[in-house]
Amino acid sequence: MCISSLIAIIDDDEGMRVSLDGLLRSLGHRTELFDSAEAFLESQSAGTADCVISDIHMPGGMSGIDLARRLGDDRPPMPVILMSAFADKDVRERAEDTKVHCLLAKPFDEETLIACLEKALVV
Numbered sequence: 001m002c003i004s005s006l007i008a009i010i011d012d013d014e015g016m017r018v019s020l021d022g023l024l025r026s027l028g029h030r031t032e033l034f035d036s037a038e039a040f041l042e043s044q045s046a047g048t049a050d051c052v053i054s055d056i057h058m059p060g061g062m063s064g065i066d067l068a069r070r071l072g073d074d075r076p077p078m079p080v081i082l083m084s085a086f087a088d089k090d091v092r093e094r095a096e097d098t099k100v101h102c103l104l105a106k107p108f109d110e111e112t113l114i115a116c117l118e119k120a121l122v123v
Contacts, residue, residue: 010054037062068098079120
């Protein structure tokens with residue numbers, strides 16, 4: 001795993017963004033925080049991030065699944081980890097169709113996130 005990877009964190013919940021930011025920085029990663037998929041796509045990080053960690057359900061526009069589909073069309077595709085407090089069967093199936101690296105059910109523990117991140121960054 002690249003120690004200085006740039007990880008984009010996308011979640012409408014500021015507390016989740018801040019929590020993930022602290023964890024990932026403690027592991028040596030650089031982070032950029034966004035409150036929506038649209039804000040991420042409008043940023044420079046959309047072309048430079050090594051991995052995206054995004055909530056699935058966000059109010060307003062684009063969902064995390066929509067974002068994963070869009071990033072999956074890039075060449076090479078950007079690794080995406082999705083997370084949701086509402087990961088029912090339908091959500092899991094739609095996420096798997098996007099070929100995301102991991103789908104995390106909130107709440108999740110640090111070890112699970114770290115394992116998903118390591119998997120995503122070795123692609």
